[in-house]
Amino acid sequence: MNISEVAQRTDLPPKTIRYYEDIGLIRPERRENGYRVFSESDLHKLAFLGRARALGFSIEDCRTLLALYEDETRASGDVKRVAREHLERIEDKIAQLQSMRDTLTHLVRECAGDARPDCPILKDLAKG
Amino acid sequence: MNISEVAQRTDLPPKTIRYYEDIGLIRPERRENGYRVFSESDLHKLAFLGRARALGFSIEDCRTLLALYEDETRASGDVKRVAREHLERIEDKIAQLQSMRDTLTHLVRECAGDARPDCPILKDLAKG
DNA sequence: ATAAGGGTTCCAGTCACAGGAAGGTCAAGG
DNA sequence: CCTTGACCTTCCTGTGACTGGAACCCTTAT
Structure with missing residues (x-):
């Protein structure tokens, strides 16, 4: 998936998605030509982030929540x-x-x- | 009046007062040594700004309100x-x-x- | 002479992006 | 084959309203 399709499906601007990669919230792969390739997992994380942000959580809170989400042994x-x-x-x-x-x-x-x-x-x- | 006294009397941090001068909300005089000298009018304006900011007005709104305040022919x-x-x-x-x-x-x-x-x-x- | 407590400017950082420039890539049409 | 237009990339700047800190000057008291 390219960034614009992800943008449509998550309702997040491409700028925001690139920013989220920049600060380490997601780590999409790259094609040979440098384009980002997004997996279903990336898509899922971005949707998660979008909803957390919509509830007003700060980016740092989002980082914490995402880590907890991915940690099956969380409390x-x-x-x-x-x-x-x-x-x-x-x-x-x-x-x-x-x-x-x-x-x-x-x-x-x-x-x-x-x-x-x-x-x-x-x-x-x-x-x- | 020096900046720290004005800060006490308006309950605004010196940094904020300097910032307000920087963006042209006030224009205190200067002594020969470069220190700012605040008049009663400056004090008054700063208090005005402090209250407008406390009501959540943006700096640009504050600029407008201050101008209206000083304009006796305002509507x-x-x-x-x-x-x-x-x-x-x-x-x-x-x-x-x-x-x-x-x-x-x-x-x-x-x-x-x-x-x-x-x-x-x-x-x-x-x-x- | 020095130390404490003023004052000054300027630069960087905050938060979560948005805008825009400069340039590479790709698919379709002539 | 070439071009056009829509993608994609990175990098730099700006936002709002300050705050923190560095480096340095001025004043007053000891």
Whole structure:
């Protein structure tokens, strides 16, 4: 399989696939002409990575998860710990964004939004 | 005022303050020895920037907001538009994170998290 | 004279790619 | 056989908003 077919089937850009090889997440073979040849296993790993990334896992988390996936003697506790830590970071991020949203929603509602210069948003930023 | 005092009073790291000068958000004067001298106006702007950044506005949004703040003939509609667009991006981000959180919460709950290799999290990543 | 604690600039690194240039390869059509 | 166009390759740069560190200057106190 060439890279563009893999890109289609995994829904990952070719650039991303090359990058994943670059940082050692996959190791596709090469033809004599230098082209990458992807095996079903490579395809599978890339799909795995795509889904892990879609869940927001960092590349380093993905590396860990992939290693655990390939290790038949893994402990599910190790996987769960990675997922729980990631989940915590997500929840923190959500809380932070919600706080911003609440403040902004309030400010936007207060602002007339017309041609006059008077603005509660700027007022708030200027003297918090 | 020297940079470290400004850093304390605005709760911004000196590095950040220098960076803001670098990208033209502030223009503190210089002493003969090359040290920056910050005026009350600089201090005020930095505090403004700190609060705008805390609400998640991008640096470019901050530049726009600061310009609007300094323009006495501004229309509050312009401010409101920037804020509303930012608010929308935040809400999109929250929705995206919540979706990740829901999936992850479910997976984490399903996973035994013990010494055995069987793991629903990996199973999900492997076959979506 | 020296040491501590300011200040300065400049360079590299972060994260996860994306864009683009320069050039090699391959299959089809004239 | 030649060309065209669609692939493929590597390499370099840029993104956002800083942070860390090196190398060096300035000021004040001992």
